[in-house]
Amino acid sequence: MTTAGLSWFTVDAVGAAAPPDTGPLLLDLGDFGSDRTELVGAKAANLARASYAGLPVLPGFVVTTHAAARVRRGEQLPEQALRTRWKQLSGNGTRALIVRSSSVAEDSATSSMAGRFDSVLDVRGWDGFLDAVRQVVGSADAVGSDAPIAVLVQPMSTAQLGGVLFGLDPLTGDRRRLFASVVAGLPEEIVSGAATGTSVVLSRGLGRALETVGPQVPGLTAGLRYRLAALARRTRSVFGSPQDMEWLVDADGVLRLLQSRPVTAAAVPPRHSRPLGTAPIAETFPDALSTLERDLWQRPLDEGIRAALELSGAASRAVLSRPLVHSFGGRLAVDLAAIGAAPGPRRSWLDLIDPRTGLRKLRAAWRIGRLRTAYPMLVEDLVDQVDEQ
Structure with a gap:
């Protein structure tokens, strides 16, 4: 059989002729079929689609899943066709290459599997290139992955x-x-x-x-x-x-x-979720609390934050009606969106025209203004009460 200009013939362990895998063994990123995940893996397929759309993708070629399957069985790569592509991309060895994994199981909407398989940078020379291809293909076996894998080859850029x-x-x-x-x-x-x-x-x-x-x-x-x-x-x-x-x-x-x-999906918070974090209270509570310590501190801390937000008009009734301090394995975390330390859920256009937000802040400013006026007298009364005792 002839594939990509190369006569390919293999012999199995007992000497019988073994039929080659069906499908192309090598594909350039611009070739027909280079956007098929089952042939080139997800990473290369996505770059091929991006290249078709005119996005600024580096040139390259793919050792397909069919060819990689042969490597996993210990068979040789199609040297003549592979060397031709290597010469074209590397300038006959004068330019370094990057040899990257492109597994069928990578880069999906539910799991990226980033860093699971090997990629080899700054690959130089024909022998170094062959070793890099074998290393990338072998990394699938090293992590116990049964998913087909391909190898993406591109020029190394400065x-x-x-x-x-x-x-x-x-x-x-x-x-x-x-x-x-x-x-x-x-x-x-x-x-x-x-x-x-x-x-x-x-x-x-x-x-x-x-x-x-x-x-x-x-x-x-x-x-x-x-x-x-x-x-x-x-x-x-x-x-x-x-x-x-x-x-x-x-x-x-x-x-x-x-x-x-x-x-x-794991990188995107669920709809209407609110981010929690320890940053505002990390110095006060650096370690996990015992059950007794949590019962002693969590509720007063929650009530204190709620009172401050209500007094300042910084939170709506809806925000104030839910817990603001949470416990995870004894560690306390605060609703970061409620205290303004992180963006909250996206607001609708109705929220933008809701007059209650402005009125709430105006009422809070009035209360705080009265407190500022009365504060010196409150301090004097407190001092007098302490002196009397």
């Missing part, structure tokens, strides 16, 4: 900046906001956990920086933020849902899409 980009706010699920984590260099620094990067919350339209946490990153200009927002909008249009992306800005200043997958 990056000015790199990072990850979410097509929504993963903290609140708000689709009007985007979240980016940026680092100088390749995005693998963030993905591998070697660096945390600078986190930026962007507006979906113009990419305005709404919140920034971390050191200033040279090159993260308004122009780049706008291009990141445009990339998030385009991938959402192509794939039909907000995407979790890896990207880089190459040496020529071109923004490149390295990976696009659906934001997993």
Whole structure:
């Protein structure tokens, strides 16, 4: 049989001719069928779809699931056709490559399986390339995965900046906001956990920086933020849902899409949920509480926060009617949205025109104004009572 210009013939353990797997063994990202997950895995299929749509994807080719299955059985790769593609992509060995996993089980809407399989960076030379392919394919067996795996091969790029980009706010699920984590260099620094990067919350339209946490990153200009927002909008249009992306800005200043997958359901809070956290009380309660300590502190803390919110007019009756302090394994957590430390559920247009919010704040300002006037007299009365005792 001839496949991709290569005569392929194998012999099994007892010497009988073994029929080859049906289907192509190698595919370029632009080839017909390169967007089929069962052939190239989810990662490569998504990049092929992005490339068809004109998104800035690096060129590359895929060692398909059929060819990888042969490797898993200990058979040889189709050397002639594979070497031809390796020469074209690497400039006959003058340019480094990146060899990445692309499993059928990766990058779904329910599980990304990020970091489960191997990827090999800065691969040089023909022998090094073959070793990298075998390593990536072997990583599926190493983690006990029975799912078919393919191998995505692309040129290694020099990056000015790199990072990850979410097509929504993963903290609140708000689709009007985007979240980016940026680092100088390749995005693998963030993905591998070697660096945390600078986190930026962007507006979906113009990419305005709404919140920034971390050191200033040279090159993260308004122009780049706008291009990141445009990339998030385009991938959402192509794939039909907000995407979790890896990207880089190459040496020529071109923004490149390295990976696009659906934001997993686990990363998005359930509808109408409210974020909880320990940050406001972490210094006071750094450790888990015993049952007695929890009974002693949780209710007074909840009542104190509720009284402060009611006095200041910062929370509605609906917010004040539910618990504000929760306990998980003895650790106390506060409703962050209620105290203004995190965005709450998305408000409807009815909330925006509801006059009760303004009236509540006006009434609270009046109460606080009266307290400020009466405060000196209250202090004098308290001092007199203490002196009398």
